[in-house]
Amino acid sequence: MYVGISELHRERNDLPAALHDLQRSQDLGQHAGLPQNRYRWCVAMARVRQAQGDLAGELDLLDEAERLYISDSFPNVRPISAMKARVWIAQGWLGEALSWASVQGLSPEDNLSYLREFEHVTLARLLLAQYPRGRTERSIHQAVELLDRLLRAADEGQRAGSALEILVLQAVADQMRDNVSAALWPLERALTLAEPEGYVRIFVDQGPPMAALLEAAAERGIAASYVRRLLGAFDKGEPCTPVRQDFGRPIERT
Numbered sequence: 434m435y436v437g438i439s440e441l442h443r444e445r446n447d448l449p450a451a452l453h454d455l456q457r458s459q460d461l462g463q464h465a466g467l468p469q470n471r472y473r474w475c476v477a478m479a480r481v482r483q484a485q486g487d488l489a490g491e492l493d494l495l496d497e498a499e500r501l502y503i504s505d506s507f508p509n510v511r512p513i514s515a516m517k518a519r520v521w522i523a524q525g526w527l528g529e530a531l532s533w534a535s536v537q538g539l540s541p542e543d544n545l546s547y548l549r550e551f552e553h554v555t556l557a558r559l560l561l562a563q564y565p566r567g568r569t570e571r572s573i574h575q576a577v578e579l580l581d582r583l584l585r586a587a588d589e590g591q592r593a594g595s596a597l598e599i600l601v602l603q604a605v606a607d608q609m610r611d612n613v614s615a616a617l618w619p620l621e622r623a624l625t626l627a628e629p630e631g632y633v634r635i636f637v638d639q640g641p642p643m644a645a646l647l648e649a650a651a652e653r654g655i656a657a658s659y660v661r662r663l664l665g666a667f668d669k670g671e672p673c674t675p676v677r678q679d680f681g682r683p684i685e686r687t
Contacts, residue, residue: 446633541575624656
């Protein structure tokens with residue numbers, strides 16, 4: 434229970450509360466939870482490390498989660514390998530992420546299913562990340578088309594959480610093509626979905642480019658009070674994952 438609640442606190446950008454819940458879960462001991470709890474605890478803590486900007490710590494915890502993973506009757510719709518690929522993309526380690534996509538047999542033209550939705554959204558992130566490296570129009574066109582299909586599938590399945598992430602990425606894609614006006618359409622819908630839940634990290638994790646988009650939204654009076662709150666998270670210097678939404682200079686791997 435505490436692990437699940439910590440995820441909600443993290444998304445609302447209350448990292449101290451998220452850490453407190455994870456500590457309470459740990460204090461209760463492994464005997465108080467399901468066998469899968471150790472794996473889920475590591476994943477939740479990795480997400481907190483991500484929000485703190487500690488990508489190395491996030492990868493270590495995901496490695497531990499991978500070691501502890503125990504399958505159950507529920508489908509594994511958020512594979513750890515895809516979570517790790519997202520960290521590699523954030524770090525600019527696109528070679529590792531491309532290898533992951535190849536091993537998983539992922540393609541922008543795949544038939545879509547709920548079971549692989551998280552992986553295909555990750556693939557869209559990878560395609561966006563490739564665009565500034567060589568300004569290859571093919572990669573961003575593939576990303577945009579994949580995101581369009583993913584959004585239709587998420588809407589048909591009434592998966593608001595998936596739709597929210599996809600809309601944010603659509604806004605990022607439009608911004609990358611210097612079309613801020615177009616970016617505000619998916620961003621406005623994303624804000625409409627996120628505001629009732631008080632979500633913050635889904636926006637803050639995109640880094641400074643998202644702050645610029647939110648500034649543009651504020652100028653147009655879109656979700657004014659909520660946008661001010663989100664911009665405040667940036668203004669306060671809240672740690673954010675250094676996701677390369679400008680996808681420019683990669684961090685060198687050592």
